[in-house]
Amino acid sequence: MDETNIGLWGVPLAILAGAIRVSTPFIFVSLGEAITERSGRINLGLEGTLVFGAMTAYAVAVLTGSPWLGVLAAMAAGAVFGLIHGFICRFPRVNDIAIGIAMMQFGLGFAFFLGKPFIQPSAPKLPSIPLGNWSSYPQVQAALNINVLFFIGFALSLFLFWAFRNTRPGLILRVVGDSTDAARAMGINPDRVRLLATALGGSLAAVGGAYLSLYYPGSWNEGISSGQGLMAVALVIFARWNPIHCFLAALLFGGTGALGPALKSVGVTQGYYLFYAAPYVLTLAILIATSSPHRALSGAPGALSLTK
């Protein structure tokens, strides 16, 4: 038997590796969206922000040679996208969902326009931490070679969970998201809080994009995103606006997404395409199972236009 052949163990291992690899952008986008939605606003434009972030990060990394500068530049670009969304939404009779869709198309188109010259050159990648060196199997080593952004995302989800309860900005965010009137009565300006929350959400979504172009798949082209920015919005609802649940939901989503490729890698030749749809089927199934026609969505921020 071949020393490096681990047989069917490859499937769970591939799922684990896939979960971590695929989930990272979901983690950032969904945490960003969770912040925005907790403030009572939905930003559907995160798909555009994500792709624009991917382009910015790649371009800046190519030009400066530093992937981290690329990530920072992406965050700045994402924040600008969020600010534009937030700024437009503060006008009366403007619908945040419609603006989000417009911003999504704008982000996609603008990224493709500015990103043309960067399809060819190659950018330095973001570093990863090899946690698998104890094993002699290259598969294990590869699976446990985990990108730094994943850890940052994990830490961020814990931090946000804590911050929503224990910090002034966290409580203010929840107040604004739950009741615009109560916020006004407290002398908080809801529009400003939402503006900042949307900007922060945009900058996190752009980090998700930076991960796509600078780590996995690690190149810039027009097909870089497969709808992560849109799915993340569904993930946030699925996670009931809880940052730790967002992290777990992203992992689950990533893990089921890795099912198809993992089966393919162990030699299943037929029907594995069906498993590419697994994350979406799973999301649908869980959303249906946890919803009810008789009661309102629990945990939903009261001022969110979804629940109005």
Place this chain on the structure above:
Amino acid sequence: MSIVRDTPLPERGRAASIETLGMTMRFGAFTALDDVSISVPAGSFHALLGENGAGKSTLVKCIMGFYHATSGSLSVDGREVAIASPRDAATHRLGMVYQHFTLVPSLTGAENLVISRAEVPAVINWAKERRELAEFMERMPFRIPLDRPVSELAAGEKQKLEIVKQLYLGRSFLILDEPTSVLTPAEADEMLGLVRGMTESGGLTVLMISHKFHEITKFADDVSILRRGKLVGTGKVGDLSTADMAAMMIGNVKLAELDSRAPVRESAETVLRLSNVRAPDRSGLKTIEIDDLSVHEGEIVGIAGISGNGQKEFAEILSGQRPLSAGNIEVNGSSYGATRAQTRANNVRFIPEEPLQNACAPRMTLSENLSFRTFDLKADGRDALWLSKAGMKERATALISDFKVKTASSSSPIAALSGGNVQRAVLARELTGDVDLLIVSNPCFGLDFSAVAEIRARIMKARNAGTAVLLLSEDLDELLEMSDRIIVISEGRLVYETPARGADIGVIGAHMAGHH
């Protein structure tokens, strides 16, 4: 002592006094407040009376800095102050408890209190805050659980928490805007008694907006009465009778009088019967259980209860908006599922609460809204395919004059009408033609005296004509005035029944509060 709050607590004898001088507020050509001067001395309990639109809320909004008065001035503790925003009002220790709760539902009581402070540390040390809150609550007459989300608290607890919040923020002058509208009589008495105690000890001054004369006579020292933006009377509560106050409040308007109540016939037939009805409530966690209820022709059955005890769900069950999990509903002896055909065959009519949202299409015209029951019928009762615009308009014009709906035209959108006129329009639609069963929910909420009198008279008239009426209301006075029988709903069950005549309010209140 490190002060994290603005000021720790109103101290004994430190209540603020306020005085308005010639306060006037104009919105364009409309004068909402006309030269109003009132004085509220420190440590007094002052009531502010007036109909809807009389200028009460304009006055308190001017005091609190939401509006900037066109002319006139405000003094606090004898010194003239300029209040440009609620924040300025707070620095002068003025606070307000709104009619609608301003607590954030998903936050706990403790979180609500802490976040409402002007200075909140960036990272909240909950151990320390909890200790300080416990200490603060020791000095409060109210007992409220602070660790539960506010959405889980009863209305009375929320109202107390609103007041506690103002005191926590160091306010020593409080405006209470109809503070008891969602409380049981017992809760209201307890809460106002405690507040009264605080004013007597000199720690607090209160200006209370109220519609309830018995509260004013029981708890207030002085009263000021507004009508159409003008101060029409002020004085010691002891010097004025309820009739004096009412007369000043409404002026010389003739109120519609209730028909005298025709006796319920012995042989009155049962129109509505519910047996063993079960349905999930809004949260899906509890069930609504109506074991047995019947309403006979020519009687009004009143359902009393504190808001949120299943009245909404009960009304939804009857209107077909909430599916039953068990049991059955009969109207006129046959099973009833609230379909349009059954509603029409049995002459069932509805007046839901907040009629603009629940019984109207706000942007459609008044004339269209008035034809919702009949637009798809031809004159001979068969199904109509084409609408008869002219017929609808003609009918609408007749109903508008008949029910005294004030509107610019029958083709204005119904949302442009005032609350009382929307309610009149819905009544016009629902009470026209034969009505066997009328289901009414909070019909007079937020309406002024003349609209209330008119609407009650219409319902009583329908009853005397033989309609079976089920009246769900959170206003116990209304139920006592209107009903033949009163049934108390508590936590989704009917727990107590009494004839309205000679009913004991104390007993009803105790059942409403869940003591049964």
